[in-house]
Amino acid sequence: RSFSSEKDIHKDYAVPNPTWSEDLRLLYEQFMKKCEDGSWERLPSYRQHPAGGCSDFQARHLDPSAMKELTSRARLFTRSFEDGLGFEYVMFCNDAEKRVVCILQGGPHLQGMPGLFHGGAILTIIDATAGMCAKRIGKVVLTANLNVNFKRPIPLCSVVVLNAQLEKAEGRKFFVSCTVHSGDGRTLHTEAT
Numbered sequence: 001r002s003f004s005s006e007k008d009i010h011k012d013y014a015v016p017n018p019t020w021s022e023d024l025r026l027l028y029e030q031f032m033k034k035c036e037d038g039s040w041e042r043l044p045s046y047r048q049h050p051a052g053g054c055s056d057f058q059a060r061h062l063d064p065s066a067m068k069e070l071t072s073r074a075r076l077f078t079r080s081f082e083d084g085l086g087f088e089y090v091m092f093c094n095d096a097e098k099r100v101v102c103i104l105q106g107g108p109h110l111q112g113m114p115g116l117f118h119g120g121a122i123l124t125i126i127d128a129t130a131g132m133c134a135k136r137i138g139k140v141v142l143t144a145n146l147n148v149n150f151k152r153p154i155p156l157c158s159v160v161v162l163n164a165q166l167e168k169a170e171g172r173k174f175f176v177s178c179t180v181h182s183g184d185g186r187t188l189h190t191e192a193t
């Protein structure tokens, strides 16, 4: 299926699809309920960054002439897999508490050790969730440093919940902590800052 269709580029992927497990659906419904009083907000998620979303950032870091061709083919890494095979996730933010929660079902193409989630895939979703937590305040942010402790392996295709919390802001520096727990909250898999 072509990814570059106009419809696909504007498609919000942070919604249920047939590959979702019952566990992920239940978590989604729980958080959608929390959004009813406005304290939490579901964050839409697209395969491509909104045009001009970070033009000053691009001007500073990228060669404008190469930009157009480059970004026209680009996909957000976490949204570049076929449904169900990579990262099936939805982020919710609570700006008053400076928190972002990400509910995630990892697909079979994220395998590292047999039957386990690849450590780099865990880093990726932590980077995106903690990055989004900083971005809610900093608008355009880049990860300067990411430290992770892998406490327990994450079974492939399981559902986990990431909790990112802004700990401190010093000028343009944001310090965020992020944990990864099993869907039932009983197992702490990963801790990061």
Ligand SMILES: CCCCC/C=C\C/C=C\C/C=C\C/C=C\CCCC(=O)SCCNC(=O)CCNC(=O)[C@H](O)C(C)(C)COP(=O)(O)OP(=O)(O)OC[C@H]1O[C@@H](n2cnc3c(N)ncnc32)[C@H](O)[C@@H]1OP(=O)(O)O
Binding pocket: 049, 050, 053, 054, 076, 127, 128, 130, 131, 132, 133, 135, 139, 140, 141, 142, 143, 144, 145, 173
């Ligand atoms: C979710 C965030 C998205 C951001 C994009 C925005 C909009 C796009 C729309 C939607 C986005 C959706 C999804 C994006 C998904 C994932 C992205 C996740 C984020 C990433 O995946 S992004 C890629 C990886 N990331 C890099 O590719 C950065 C390479 N790097 C640099 O570009 C520079 O390194 C930079 C800019 C970091 C700093 O450089 P600089 O020149 O601006 O600042 P400078 O060096 O002067 O340091 C200033 C003060 O920061 C302190 N400081 C510096 N480095 C530090 C470190 N490592 N540890 C501790 N403190 C550090 C210094 O100690 C000093 O502190 P003090 O002022 O107190 O002395």
